[in-house]
Amino acid sequence: MAALNAAAQAAPQSTLKYGKYGCTASKYNGSYYEFIPHGSFTINPDGTYFYSGFAKPSKGKFTVDKAGNLLFIGGYLDKGKAEKIDRPNKFFLVFPTIPDNRWTCSCVDK
Template sequence: MSCTFGAAAHAAPLTHGKYSCVSSKFKASSGTYEFIPHGSFTVSPDGAYSYLGFEKPSTGRFAFDAASGKISFTGGYLDKGEATPIKGDSNRFYLVTPTLPEHRWTCALK
């Protein structure tokens, strides 16, 4: 058996493309979850992003932290937002930003 101590864990590299987002809402009356679509965003290799949930796209910049796998957004609709990778599920993130009325969305590469 071989073990390496002190080695830094690295997140998967960011896949550029279009991520579709939903929020979920528990319905106590039926005991089920309702999934509510919230548009999508694209991330480009040049560090630009576009949120596509409005008639006209909202654009800004993003930074990817390779050590944690987190995406941080500046400018546009997702300003001051952060997408945290969902462990064990590549290309899926929990997105939290001050502009989200539902507090957290789940976004996945499509």
């Protein structure tokens, strides 16, 4: 429970762009790359997130580390990490139950 309270306190202090992030995985099929959509997650200033890849959204908490990476607690992305990359508002997402190696997630809110 303490981890969830810490998550709610840590998230609002970041310079993170809150909103909806669409996720895709890429797969090489011999002569071309196929991009497979994997839903989206929405991050909120109160430290909560919603993953919308199922009929019913999954809810959890997140924190932001010193490098700007997102660390997920609870919900579908539990124990996952969205690693900040060199493009604005874009992450590489890895979590324990991921069906692919990693997903690329970009902010879709303007």
